[in-house]
Amino acid sequence: MRHVPNKCDSCVVRNRSLCSSVSAESACELQRIAHRVRVPEGRVVTGGAALGKTFSIVVSGVVKLVSNRPDGQRQIVGLQFASDFVGRPFGEASSVTAEAATDLELCSFSGHAFEELLQKRPDLERALLRRILNDLDASRDWLFLLGRKSAGEKVATFLAMIAARIADAAAGDRSGLKSGAMPVIRSPLSRSEIADCLSLRLETVSRQFALLKARGIIETTGRRTFVVKDYAALKQIMEGVEAAA
């Protein structure tokens, strides 16, 4: 097999994604079944109404995992950022659908081909297992958030999480961004989506934003953009230290 110019070589999530944790051979096989796709905001990526099963690695953008109930109740049960894996192998269709929270670039695999490769390549399976275990940890942390935290703590946690993950994605993109800076962050989620995520009403989310602004901990500039002015204070609130200010 001749070495051909590799489309993965220039991939921005190359050294953080699933494919970075497998052998060169597995990466190569993975490359052969991979194709880049662009998905517009709002489209269902997989599960539910999506045609056929697919798996993806997020290259840029954010995917929300939504648990839908017949009666219209929605709960966002997870967010996947750049380099994260999306999909449910060996799947009896779970009730969770993956939807594009923002415009996406995905590295996508057909369900059949990927599951076949999974059978053939134990190292790929191991890498996936590790990722899934991390997702499980994250999901359990989120359980704590939903169950035990107040509205203020929830919103603070959410903002800190978004800030960290978006900054992270940006750092992976073009590292050199001075850490400790206060970059303007574009939230991948609308107020109502944040509410779905935190099990709050959008009005409550809005009020908590107002409170954080009043305290000078964040600033909002435009509908979906914000700046964290005082990260330490955010962390405090998030942990429930909540001084009676």
Add this chain to the structure above:
Amino acid sequence: MRHVPNKCDSCVVRNRSLCSSVSAESACELQRIAHRVRVPEGRVVTGGAALGKTFSIVVSGVVKLVSNRPDGQRQIVGLQFASDFVGRPFGEASSVTAEAATDLELCSFSGHAFEELLQKRPDLERALLRRILNDLDASRDWLFLLGRKSAGEKVATFLAMIAARIADAAAGDRSGLKSGAMPVIRSPLSRSEIADCLSLRLETVSRQFALLKARGIIETTGRRTFVVKDYAALKQIMEGVEAAA
């Protein structure tokens, strides 16, 4: 290798646990590093204060996975029943500890030996991946429960889940139990543990029990035992159909 009388042959979870989904060779290797242990109620099985990492398959009893916070808040993030797997491979210590909710029988593996075997045996790793994916699904369902359901729905869901899983464990034990019966079920969790599980206060749990009793849907006989008289009604409430009775 001679065939010796196999301690696993008589195992009650033999045909439902992890070891049932692997090759004969892997099962054999697994058997070699397995040992039965009994754990009294309340003991930490793994994580946190437990000495050294171990993995286990639950033979009988119930394990609760608890997320502890410095400030004493507790959230039960999962329950593992007979045949379920307990442990976090490749683990940076997660904040979750596994504790015996009842007296337990475990089939236990030392962390080192098990992880080594995991490296050597892709089929074992695959079987584990499937289990973990199921845990992840369960965890995400639970997110919906905590986020979106009312106290009444939560308690109904909990009771239905316990009834199903305990009946299931019993069926695996000595099948032939007439289904459709209304067996007396011993809850593995106290009121306060149920509260930790559902993100409620124990008073609220107690009130919901009282309500279900008043409606004739359940009966309680003793502190931790109950009978489901009307499973259909329980399902209704659980889904939020909630007729204004």
Add this chain to the structure above:
DNA sequence: CGTCTGCTTGAGCAAGATCAACTAGCGTGG
């Protein structure tokens, strides 16, 4: 410049938390 949608702000309400007795299993020891 107007409209439309997403966001903000306000007033009142309800579910569940909190605080406080009180009761009932269950184990112990007389």
Add this chain to the structure above:
DNA sequence: CCACGCTAGTTGATCTTGCTCAAGCAGACG
């Protein structure tokens, strides 16, 4: 075997947080 006492559970009164309903506001886009 029964009385005692301890702990888990129940029940009641009140309070708080976040939800609901209802306006009003502002950024994005034609």
